[in-house]
Amino acid sequence: MNKKKTYRFSGGVHPPEEKLTRSLPIEEMPPPKKAYIPLSQHIGAPSSPVVEPGDKVNIGTRLSDPGGFVSAPVFSSISGKVVEIVDHPHTLGRSMPTVVIEAEGTDEWDKSIKPRTDYEALSPDEIKSIIQNAGIVGMGGATFPTHVKLSPPKEKPINAFIINGAECEPYLTADHRVMLEMPEKVVSGAMLIGKVLGVKKIYVGIENNKMDAVEAMRDVVKEDNVEIVPLKVRYPQGAEKQLIKTILNRDVPSGGLPMDVGVVVQNVGTAVAVHDAVALGRPLVERITTVTGPGIKNPKNLKIRIGTPISEVIDYCGGLSEDVGKVILGGPMMGLAQYDLSVSVIKGTSGILILTDEMLDTTAQGPCLRCGNCVTVCPMGLTPLMFGRYTELGMFNEAERNNVMDCIECGCCAYECPSHIPLVHYAKYAKAEIQAARRKRA
Ligand code: SF4
Ligand code: SF4
Secondary structure (H helix, E strand, O other): OOOOOOOOOOOOEOOOOOOOOOOOOEEEOOOOOEEEEEOOOOOOOOOEEOOOOOOEEOEOOEOEEOOOOOOOOOEOOOOEEEEEEEEEEOOOOOEEEEEEEEEOOOOOEOOOOOOOOOHHHOOHHHHHHHHHHOOOEOOOOOOOEHHHHOOOOOOOOOOEEEEEEOOOOOOOOHHHHHHHHOHHHHHHHHHHHHHHHOOOEEEEEEEOOOHHHHHHHHHHOOOOOEEEEEEOOOEOOOOHHHHHHHHHOOOOOOOOOHHHHOEEEEEHHHHHHHHHHHHHOOOOOEEEEEEEOOOEOOOEEEEEEOOOEHHHHHHHOOOEOOOEEEEEEOOOOOOEEEOOOOOEOOOOOOEEEEEEHHHOOOOOOOOOOOOOHHHHHOOOOOOHHHHHHHHHOOOHHHHHHOOHHHOOOOOHHHHHOOOOOOHHHHHHHHHHHHHHHHHHHO
16 A cells, blocks of 8 residues: 655644543443533534424434524434423533423434435435534534535535544544544545545545554555545644645645635544434434543543533543542643533533643743744744734734734644743634624624
8 A cells, every 4th residue: 555645734742642541442321311402512503493392302303403504403312301492501601592301211213213225326415415404513623514514615626535533632532432443434424425525535634643543444445545644643733724734735825714725624523423324314413522631530432412411421430539620621732621510512522621730730921931932833833922912912903913813723832832821812812802893894
């Protein structure tokens, strides 16, 4: 087999690996007694409910319709009765409309859900419509509705498709286990997506700290147009623009999208969800999540029903240690700290990471030393010290002129800053202010 030449993206860091759960097989967590299923679990317009309190539902019963093209429906993950639709704490830090379902003993799939024996004969449009109706969104954490990525405008033809199995965040191993334990589903999902896009070539990028996954995937690939590409370990290798640079040596332009250089990227978990939707007829009702960190008693890789409260997942893993400092959804570099453990697992919950007190950096922010570390490590070629300072001063136009909108919030700059300046926080804050000002002008 020819070894594909890879390229190097600029910047990046090497955080310590800490993949505590790498050799733990995926375990299926029992369904929750009460599921809290937010109507918004994706980027785009929230979905609108099609059930009301008192309705009986089963696994896979549709709970909502999408609120527009960039939107996705949600489905029940348990059998039971809808008890209320209320504002409930959401992983994004505010309350959002949520369908609450109480389990009623049985655990059955909705009668409408049936496997398809003829799915290989489906047309690209039929596959795309199944993906859209199954509520599939990017499961690496970005939660962009998948059917939208698979609908590029005519003037932006796609000629390459990348499956993202890099999993570069320290601690997370869910994608690693998916590739080891269900490589056939990943390849089947990839082929279905490739058919929708009409591409000749499919690449699967995997960091070379997971050579067992590289081998497992290579073992099941029969097709000549699918290539498994081992990648050097360097964070943020799994970010779309960096992955495209490494595998195809194409540069996504400032403010642009992968489709601007003829590429679509999808996560391995998304490929599995596509397989399950098309071949098994199942909408997205569960996901594989890594529960890990020194603050949890029994770290695990779990298959969890969407809507399961984080507190229940933590209890299932033996509970928190005495000296818990922070609970983060996602990895340590890009994840979001949580203040309320009643939030539930949603489509984008790739990890639940529990850090201890002593791991938290409580050093006070110092002055900028002009050391340039943040510039050297920024994979987007930005000058974080500049937009950081402008944001601190409330000068958002200047932050925008310093390209803060191109920041992918990877955290490399803050990780390397000797003065502990919260550069990612400044980037997020400036981006939110700039977007609000744009909306006002529109
Ligand atoms: S400025 Fe943004 S893209 Fe650059 S290192 Fe910092 S977080 Fe990453
Ligand atoms: S890394 Fe921190 S101290 Fe160094 S230039 Fe950037 S913001 Fe300033």
